Structure formats: structure tokens, C-alpha cells
Amino acid sequence: MKKILLWGGLAVLLVFLSIGLYRSQQGQVGKGEKAPEFELISFSGETHRLADYHGSVVILNFWASWCESCKPEAKDLEYAYQYYLNRGDVIFLGVDYVDTEPEALGYLEEFGITYPNGPDLRTEISQAYRVRGVPETFIIDQNGIISHVQIGPYSSFEHIKSTIDPLLD
Amino acid sequence: MIQKTNRLLWWVLSIALLISLIPVTGYAQGSDPTDDDVNAVAKQLYCPVCENIPLDACGTTACEQWRGIIRDKLAEGWTDDEIKTYFVNQYGDRVLAEPPRRGFNWIVYLVPVVIFAGGGYLFYRGFQQWRSPEPDRNLRNKDKTTPKPVKLSEDDINRVEEELRKRSQG
Numbered sequence: 298m299k300k301i302l303l304w305g306g307l308a309v310l311l312v313f314l315s316i317g318l319y320r321s322q323q324g325q326v327g328k329g330e331k332a333p334e335f336e337l338i339s340f341s342g343e344t345h346r347l348a349d350y351h352g353s354v355v356i357l358n359f360w361a362s363w364c365e366s367c368k369p370e371a372k373d374l375e376y377a378y379q380y381y382l383n384r385g386d387v388i389f390l391g392v393d394y395v396d397t398e399p400e401a402l403g404y405l406e407e408f409g410i411t412y413p414n415g416p417d418l419r420t421e422i423s424q425a426y427r428v429r430g431v432p433e434t435f436i437i438d439q440n441g442i443i444s445h446v447q448i449g450p451y452s453s454f455e456h457i458k459s460t461i462d463p464l465l466d
Numbered sequence: 467m468i469q470k471t472n473r474l475l476w477w478v479l480s481i482a483l484l485i486s487l488i489p490v491t492g493y494a495q496g497s498d499p500t501d502d503d504v505n506a507v508a509k510q511l512y513c514p515v516c517e518n519i520p521l522d523a524c525g526t527t528a529c530e531q532w533r534g535i536i537r538d539k540l541a542e543g544w545t546d547d548e549i550k551t552y553f554v555n556q557y558g559d560r561v562l563a564e565p566p567r568r569g570f571n572w573i574v575y576l577v578p579v580v581i582f583a584g585g586g587y588l589f590y591r592g593f594q595q596w597r598s599p600e601p602d603r604n605l606r607n608k609d610k611t612t613p614k615p616v617k618l619s620e621d622d623i624n625r626v627e628e629e630l631r632k633r634s635q636g
Contacts, residue, residue, distance in 0.1 A: 306580070313573055363515075363527035395514050395557055397531045419558035420514060 325433065325446055326426050332357075332437040333425035337390055339415035340402060345390055347441065353386045354464045355437040356457075359417075359428050361396045362404035367432040370450035370457075371408035377457040378412040386439075387461060392417045394431050438464050499540035507536050507546050510563050511553055520563060 326333060332355075337345045347355065358374060360367040374389065381387035391414035393401045398416065405414055417423050426435060429448075436445040445460040508522035513532055516524045521532055532553075539549045553561050565571040618626075 310573075310577065310580070313570070361515075361528065363531060395528060397535055400531055416556070418556060419554075420560065421558070424558075 323427055325429065325448070326435070326443060328443055328446055330443050332435065332441050332443050333422075335422045335425060337392060337413070337415045337422065338418070339413040340393075340398070340405070341413075343413060345413055345415070347437070350388045351441060352439050353388050354439060354461060355388045355390065355435075356461065357390050357392065357426075357435040357437060359392045359394050359423060359426070359431050359433045360404075361394045361431050362400040363396065364394075364431045366450050368408070370432060370452075371404075371410060373451055373454045373457055375408060375410045375412065376454050377461070380454070380458075381461070384465075387465070389413070391415070392422050394423050394428065395420060436460050436464070497541070499537055503540055504533055504537050507540070507549050508533055510546070510550060511561050512563055514557060514560055 332347060334347050339345065356374075356377075360371070374391075378389040381389075389412035391405075391410065391412060393414060393416045396416065401414075401416065404410075426433075432447075432450050434445075434447040434451065435443055436447075438444045444464055447460065451457045505522040509520050511521040511532070512519070513521055513524055513526070513529045515528045516526055519529075521529055535552075536549055539552065544552075550562065559566060559571075565574055567575060
């Protein structure tokens with residue numbers, strides 16, 4: 298009986314350790330996978346849910362004010378937002394990752410970003426998307442499937458456009 | 467009687483004066499917290515950006531910003547626990563150096579205890595074996611290795627003797 302308990306306990310421990318190791322080794326949520334649902338409360342207090350944007354292309358950008366490599370793409374993302382704004386079926390959302398609000402608001406003002414942005418409270422969204430760093434951008438198609446994952450910054454507006462246009466009519 | 471009352475009053479006033487002169491060393495709410503005050507809270511937190519580096523020892527911009535928040539909150543009179551709760555609400559349980567004792571987090575607390583107890587038990591068993599008296603061990607080994615006496619039949623004895631005789635002649 299003692300032996301069974303001992304080996305059973307050891308087996309349970311190994312299972313937990315294996316699950317932990319497996320989770321830590323998983324990469325980002327990838328192309329072709331269903332985008333995890335999320336709820337983002339923007340700095341201005343509006344709530345944005347992925348489910349609300351079914352039928353639209355969603356550009357989900359993870360960034361932070363302390364992230365130097367986020368800065369080069371900031372203005373290009375805003376430019377792309379303005380470019381698609383009148384269509385109404387391309388949604389830009391910014392998720393502020395592990396950041397402080399005053400600095401984040403300063404960053405948004407510095408780069409003139411006007412599309413909805415909000416903090417990743419309890420880092421739930423970044424964990425759901427298994428984000429490893431910032432910037433990372435997920436392009437989600439009209440059916441909620443991830444069509445492109447951009448690791449690192451976009452190099453230009455054309456680069457952003459090239460990942461969105463194939464999804465549009 | 468009046469003289470006695472006056473004397474008592476004089477003593478009470480003197481003691482009150484002495485107590486009022488004792489310097490107060492508590493942390494004054496609203497004053498500027500020192501780096502030590504900030505680090506005392508920061509060392510209980512980890513920034514998810516720099517894994518395995520406590521916040522008080524991390525040099526990244528993100529961690530500097532976090533320490534700035536701690537300083538601001540301390541200056542506003544927040545307690546350590548209130549500040550930690552704020553960080554947990556903002557960034558999740560993963561920021562805590564000491565995970566809350568609930569759910570899967572218990573593994574963190576139980577595994578070392580189990581390993582330590584298992585190690586202690588193995589050490590105890592090993593020590594006990596090592597201390598066992600020598601004759602006993604030999605006896606145990608002897609019991610295991612010495613074959614039990616076998617009763618031979620008359621034919622077998624004759625065959626053995628025959629064989630021995632042949633060998634001694636050859």
C-alpha cells in the first residue's frame with residue numbers, strides 16, 4: 298500500500314511537471330488556428346471583444362511603451378488604421394503589454410495613435426496568445442482564424458498592407 | 467492631601483513630557499520613500515518581461531517604471547500588501563515572488579517538502595543499514611549463500627567414491 302501511494306504520488310508529480318514543461322515549450326498561437334477570445338478594456342473605458350468583430354478583419358497588436366522595437370511600427374500602424382478606416386471591416390486593436398498607464402498614454406500621444414488601445418489586465422490576453430515578447434501582431438480573418446503572425450515590428454505600411462489585403466474582397 | 471495630589475500631577479506631567487520627546491521612527495505617510503523602502507516591496511515582485519530577476523535587481527525600463535509606481539504608491543501611504551494587490555490586479559499572480567497558496571500553486575510549496583522528506587527517509591534507511599552490526603550482516607549473507615545440506619543416497623555416495631578413485635588413479 299505504501300509503495301502504491303509513493304509511486305502514485307511520484308506519477309502525479311511527473312504529470313504536473315510534464316504539463317508545465319509542455320506549456321512553457323509551446324510557441325505562439327499560430328497561423329490557421331482559431332484566435333482565442335478576449336476582452337480588452339481600452340484606456341478610454343470601452344470594452345472590445347473579439348466575438349463582436351466576427352465578419353471583420355482584426356489586427357491585434359501587442360506593444361509596450363518601454364519597447365524600443367515597437368516604436369518604428371507605431372506610426373505605420375496608425376497610418377494603416379486611417380487607410381482602412383472608411384471600409385469599416387478592418388479593426389485595429391492595441392494591447393499594452395506589462396506596462397504602466399502614464400507611460401503608455403504618453404506613448405500613444407507621442408505617435409498619434411487613435412485606434413483603441415488598452416492594458417492587458419493580469420496579462421490574460423498575452424497569455425492566451427502565448428506572446429513571447431513585443432511587438433507581436435496577429436491578423437485574424439473574418440471567421441476568427443489567425444491568418445498571419447508578425448513577430449517583431451512591421452517594416453513599413455506596405456508590409457502591414459500585404460498581410461491584410463489578401464483577406465479583403 | 468493637596469500636596470500629594472500636586473506631586474502626582476507633577477510626575478504625570480513629567481512622564482508625558484518625556485514620552486513626547488521620544489523620537490518617532492515610523493514611516494510618515496506622504497513623505498518621500500527612500501530607495502530602500504521601494505526595494506523592500508520590489509524584491510517581493512517579479513516583472514514578467516525579465517523572468518527570474520526580482521524587481522529590485524532588474525535594470526530594464528519596464529522594471530524602472532514599476533519601481534516608480536511603487537514609489538508613488540508608498541508616497542500616497544499605500545501598504546506593502548495594497549501595492550502587491552495592485553500589481554496582481556494589473557499583471558496577474560505571476561508577478562508575485564511568493565505565489566498565493568491556492569490551486570496548482572500548492573505544488574510549489576509541496577514538492578520541496580516531499581523531496582526533502584523522501585531524501586530524509588532514504589538517508590535514515592541508509593544510515594540504519596550502515597549502523598547494523600557486522601556479524602548480523604554476515605549471518606544474513608551466509609543464510610542467503612550457504613546451500614542447505616543435502617542427504618545423499620547410498621548409490622550416490624558409491625558413485626562419488628568411484629569417481630574419486632578413478633581420478634586418483636589417473
